[in-house]
Amino acid sequence: MRAERSSERALIQRRLAREIGTLGLGRPAPIVLAYPSPYHVGMSSLGFQTLYRLLNEHGPGCHRAFLPDSWERMSLAWPPPKRLAISSYESEQPISSYPIIGLSVAYELEISGVIRLLEGAGIPLLAADRGPRDPIVIGGGPLTNSNPSVMLPFVDLLIVGEAESLLPEAVARIQDAHKRGAAIDAAAELPHTIRGEIEPGYFEPIPTMASAPSELLPARSAIVSPDTELSEMFLIEPERGCSRRCTFCVMRGATTGGMRLLDLETPLALIPEHAKKVGLVGAAVTDHPQLEELVARIVERGKGIGISSLRADRLTKGLLARLAAGGYRTITVASDGISERMRLALDRKVSEAELLRAASLIGAADFHRMKVYEMMGAPGETDADADELVRFALELAKIVRLTLTFSTFVAKRNTPLDGAEFMGVKAAQARLDRIRRGLKGKVELRPQPPKWAWIEYMLAQGGPEVGHAAIEAVHAGAGYRDWARALEALPPTERPRCYGDEWLVARRTGKAAERPRLPVLPPR
Known part of the structure; x- marks a missing residue:
């Protein structure tokens, strides 16, 4: 010891x-x-x-x-x-x-x-x-x-x-x-x-989310270290929040209060000389109207650049040239919905035409590859959507080396899709296999294991009872089967569809009051 x-x-x-x-x-x-x-x-x-x-x-x-x-x-x-x-x-x-x-x-x-x-x-x-x-x-x-x-x-x-x-x-x-x-x-x-649960079974209503005052923005690093996921990178936000309304996202505009923009001079003045690389962090960085100029001025100072979220519909030749000068070799964008129909259903406003245009720009700029985030299993998705993805991915792969990174849809509280069912581990794996067969090795696939998405779903949709079940899972070793046993043993628990409404459940009367609910006590 x-x-x-x-x-x-x-x-x-x-x-x-x-x-x-x-x-x-x-x-x-x-x-x-x-x-x-x-x-x-x-x-x-x-x-x-x-x-x-x-x-x-x-x-x-x-x-x-x-x-x-x-x-x-x-x-x-x-x-x-x-x-x-x-x-x-x-x-x-x-x-x-x-x-x-x-x-x-x-x-x-x-x-x-x-x-x-x-x-x-x-x-x-x-x-x-x-x-x-x-x-x-x-x-x-x-x-x-x-x-x-x-x-x-x-x-x-x-x-x-x-x-x-x-x-x-x-x-x-x-x-x-x-x-x-x-x-x-x-x-x-x-x-x-x-x-918190300072007494067994004592739960106060979840409050609304705080917003930081403008004088405390932007968020930025204190320490730069080579021993992190983002090695030697100074992190700073040029904006906070998002104005878009993707129905699956907890950062959607209705949740975060929209997008708070910072003038580009603000982050520029706070970047220390010792920083070798600068990471621009935010939910919608590429929606910043001055992003290309901000990136250009950072790169002109001899610094590498990283951006937390690139949107296919916001890429330009100028921005890509500056990202290449700042050390980018792979350009990553998000599609999320696996077909045009699903992107429309999810209010994920990026079209095939915009993704094709992005691929052409990325290929012409001689980047190593294009990586696209995909999310399968959203409500209403079918095998036909998966087949459309295969067709479109093969079309993109003729333009640029392509990697598809897959996650399985997990319904989150505080979004319009809260309460939507998980597609199922076997069904998710079968859809991945269908996509893999269709691509015939011409596109690289990097999927998140669907079984862990199901564990995340159970935790995301539950209440304090899943916190207690997590103790049992961790004590058993926290492998997938340990989590599955702990979570499947929980009785069904009804809760309001919109997070933050727990206090309303406590006010039910008549037959509604007889429905099961989490214990909620008034503030002491």
């Missing part, structure tokens, strides 16, 4: 030595931001980096911690035969010694990382089991845009939406309180903030 701790400490020190922009070293902090995935994933999260920067630059200080690399595997014997201390990077202190732990959770399957992180650190897993001396755990992150309910068993407080202004205020209220319960109550009075 001593050797393992020494190895982990050495790894932290190596990573710190390679970082540029580290904050909080040699400074105490009341909060550690703990990411429930390893360092290389967490340090590629713009939201995580932004909160870390704000709490250090304008707040009481903040340290970081991550899920140990060896605990990332989807299937993992638990608990591990040797306990591995989880320490913060800035002080190398156990995260259990901090008064406050902030958890940023990106997507449903990351809940297994939450369980491993808290249990592995020796912190009572359930909020209801924590005592006066335990840290206060605050949950947040991108998962709150869709279904934060799965987090409720594990957090004392939940902040829904953009937390730039709310998390520092929550930390301040907790610090001002003298007792743990009073601290949780004080922070829970903030807007868009509720208590």
